[in-house]
Amino acid sequence: MIRFEPRGPSSVSRMLGVSIAAAVAALVLAAIPMAFAGLSVFEAYSLMAKGAFGSLFAFTEMLTRATPLILTGLAAAVAFRAKLWNIGAEGQLYAGALAAVAVGTGVISAPPYLLIPMVIVAGALAGGLVMLGPTLLKTRLGVDEVVTTLLLNFIILLFVQMMLEGPMKDPMGMGWPQSEPILDEAALPKLMDRMRIHWGLVIALVASLGVYFLLKRTVWGFEIRAVGENAAAARHAGIPVTATFIRVGLLSGALAGLAGVGEVAGLKGYLTADLSPGFGYSGIVVAMLAGLSPAGVVLAALFIASIFVGADSMSRATGVSNYLADLIVAMALLCVLVSGLFLRFKIRFVGSQANPEAAE
Secondary structure (H helix, E strand, C coil): CEEEEECCCCCHHHHHHHHHHHHHHHHHHHHHHHHHCCCCHHHHHHHHHHHHHCCHHHHHHHHHHHHHHHHHHHHHHHHHHCCCCCCCHHHHHHHHHHHHHHHHCCCCCCCHHHHHHHHHHHHHHHHHHHHHHHHHHHHHHCCCHHHHHHHHHHHHHHHHHHHHHCCCECCCCCCCCEECCCCHHHCCCECCCCCCCECHHHHHHHHHHHHHHHHHHCHHHHHHHHHHHCHHHHHHCCCCHHHHHHHHHHHHHHHHHHHHHHHHHHHHCCCECCCCCCHHHHHHHHHHHCCCCHHHHHHHHHHHHHHHHHHHHHHHHHCCCCCHHHHHHHHHHHHHHHHHHHHHEEEEECCHHHCHHHHC
């Protein structure tokens, strides 16, 4: 007989150890299909490491890929802390990108020191407003936010496609469904010459520090944590639960919107329907792997980004599909969920002889 006994509060070191163990377990499990594909596991992982860290270019590419993952990971982490299950970071990312393009393609003429902040604010505001709807539906009508945020992803993507085929289509785009390019005055500067890494990384790191300070050092952060632990008890203690949910929803959506701003204003320069390869969904894995810790989100995003970039490099060298990266990320999430069970509960095996009456 198996019995689950609740553990006490988990220490930071234990949570960090669980996350590291989950990442290692995912790599070990991914070695099994690699072996069946005829690959040398050590060679494959060596190629992945080289592809992510083997040169300055590879390292900056990994950081570039990690930038939106940090922001979508923070979006999921801050929402999940309040048990507001935001599964819509993908749609909020596209909403932020769309708003950034709307402002940054010549609608407003201003110098860079004014236009860049306006683009950033527009993207964050658009992402936040997208999340506001599901949050209000949850707080006012009790509608499940998992369903509404997930479905909004598809609605927003279809809306983006409609805009790219219609009012926002680039007349110089040779018929391709893409927006007009962001003005140079609205583009985020590069951090290094001849590299794609841009100031979006700085924004993401500053955002992680801001979220950490918010959760650990402010009254709002205490309210978020209290609502996440027990909303009914928090309401009984006088905490404005509805207002807390709304603030969390706006912040979570704004962080995801900033990821979209970085992708169009810092990296690509224009908006297309395939802007994101699933950064919003990968952000959930990042947040879970980080144990919802803002500092851990940065580390988890670097790990996931190195897997994606390294898998691309390994795929080119061996001919094996780079979908292996998706497999590793999925396994990492499963390992986190399983390890979370051991983090919250002690598992005791109770023999039938422990209870003589039951044995009889």
